[in-house]
């Protein structure tokens with residue numbers, strides 16, 4: 001499996017701390033996460049080929065899902081924050097415009113010390129000096145992998161048509177090893193360690209490509225499956241009113257981000273029925289998780305008849321994750337990868353959460369190995 005990544009995913013975004021449960025703590029979404037995954041992949045070179053080739057797709061694909069004012073804010077927030085006396089660790093909102101906060105005069109804050117809340121919904125998306133560059137880089141790495149997905153999918157379809165590939169049992173897969181992650185980032189809100197929605201940008205890019213359209217003019221269909229422990233409020237918001245892509249998520253019930261991810265959130269208008277939310281209790285075991293994923297695939301993903309699958313790959317479902325977790329063990333991850341493989345479609349995995357650094361390589365590797373039809377080790 002080809003793996004797309006960049007050293008910049010380690011070096012550019014390095015906040016020193018965040019607040020967790022009211023206390024100052026280490027920043028769990030740390031550079032060591034990428035290093036741990038990379039170490040696993042490089043020690044399993046029979047399965048993985050790592051490339052640091054990154055193409056620049058420019059601003060356009062990012063602007064297709066994020067609003068310009070938000071992008072301007074991300075790009076300039078840190079410098080303004082420092083000029084105005086903010087702490088050098090990075091931008092954190094001190095006031096968030098709660099929906100019951102009366103903004104009777106329609107006021108919009110005018111400086112970064114106060115307007116962080118305008119574009120951020122919590123205190124975990126700390127904007128440092130190079131955060132925008134880091135998020136930009138993660139999006140470009142993901143797009144580079146997405147472009148390659150088109151290539152391998154094309155080969156796969158041609159092989160099936162010519163009979164050189166005899167079944168859909170071993171679909172092609174690629175992996176974008178990126179940070180910061182993206183699935184909590186909405187069109188104009190950062191939060192939950194996320195700034196730009198990598199998966200959303202990739203899905204929209206696939207749908208937008210005129211040369212990828214079917215012969216009858218229909219755009220390609222994308223199904224996003226979000227297996228991070230947390231609900232991908234950002235991805236859901238981006239696509240809540242459209243039928244393409246489909247967004248389906250398995251996540252912790254009553255868990256962060258707390259206000260989204262109910263089973264009753266099903267989309268709106270043309271999008272009604274194309275947001276699928278499956279909240280699961282914290283006590284969810286390996287068998288229960290794999291069964292829930294297989295049920296989601298059978299009931300929603302297969303009938304959707306997508307051309308591409310994109311996986312928001314989080315392994316904070318792990319039982320020992322320091323900030324999340326079901327009762328899921330490392331043994332479950334190859335089974336999860338295998339369930340995704342059985343869909344039989346070209347698949348792009350994009351890294352989201354997972355904070356047990358010690359087991360991160362094994363757990364992410366487990367999913368990817370399972371997709372390749374192997375057992376992790």
Ligand SMILES: [Zn+2]
Pocket residue numbers: 228229230314316324352353354
């Ligand atoms: Zn998560």
